[in-house]
Amino acid sequence: MSRRTPAQMAAETGLSIDTLRYYERIGLLDPVRREPSGHRSYGDAYVRRVNFLKRVRATGMSIREMQHYVNLFRDGDGTITERREMLEAHREAVRAQINELHETLTLLDTKISGYKRQEAGEGDDTLILRDSTPQQERKTS
Amino acid sequence: MSRRTPAQMAAETGLSIDTLRYYERIGLLDPVRREPSGHRSYGDAYVRRVNFLKRVRATGMSIREMQHYVNLFRDGDGTITERREMLEAHREAVRAQINELHETLTLLDTKISGYKRQEAGEGDDTLILRDSTPQQERKTS
DNA sequence: CCTTGACCTGGAGCGCACTCCAGGTTTTAT
DNA sequence: ATAAAACCTGGAGTGCGCTCCAGGTCAAGG
Secondary structure (H helix, E strand, C coil): CEEEEEHHHHHHHHCCHHHHHHHHCCCCCCCCECCCCCCCCHHHHHHHHHHHHHHHCCCCCCCCHHHHHHHHHHHHHHHHHHHHHHHHHHHHHHHHHHHHHHHHHHHHHHHHHHHHHHHHHHCCCCCCCCCCCCCCCCCCC | CCCECHHHHHHCCCHHHHHHHHHHHHCCCCCCCCCCCCCEEEEEHHHHHCCCCHHHHHHCCCCCHHHHHHHHHHCCHHHHHHHHHHHHHHHHHHHHHHHHHHHHHHHHHHHHHHHHHHHHHCCCCCCCCCCCCCCCCCCCC
């Protein structure tokens, strides 16, 4: 498929029609080609651009940074170095996020198995007089 | 250090004083102990709690979900299963994020090396007669 | 035709997660 | 004793990234 209506574009990219229009308004997408009626018609390049934007957005790049990048893009080959540097900076940010996520993963694993142990050990506790099991400190969240 | 002023707490946890107060207001932190003056005094348990909150927050859990979790916590042992399920759900979300980030990482690598090739290939297009001596790196031991 | 639904524009509104402010009290330093 | 710094409260304000709305045009089906 080469040309798409707004609804088709939305379905294909996962962005809402409103968001597509919003991205165009703020310059993340170039002005979209129109039918004689004035209705938008999106070409393949727009799908690729949107997919790229979605990726960097989903990994924490702000709209403002994306605008900067897209502006560099529009300014042509003289900006290639700066673009590369931007992507390298973002790559570092992504790596940092991955590290943070991995650490959180092990934290979650620890807590989950802690809870599992508690669930296993407490099959019959209502009304049981439990002798001096040392009171766990609360708030060990 | 066992008790901290708001400023110390902020320094230690990396959250601003305002955010700490905000977290208390919305119930993410229990009412903090006060000095006779009315000034807050944070104990160690608060540091641990804040560190936990920071982690899950930084990995995409919303304030509302954190409130839910903390409420379960306050409601005691009967909520352990639900808490475990929440953490398991979050763990899945974290795994999904890691996957997304890895994919983005390879995308960025691809684009970056594309740019590098372009930068290398275009050493002589703007009227510059540059003789291409590759820059030798000097080792300073 | 006529209805229904997709689309158009400019601008307002929203939820989130803080962040700041005014106006006051308490603590600390000189 | 006094000035400055730290803290208090309730509430307003902010920036982000959309999302929705009113009021209108355009197009496809019966």
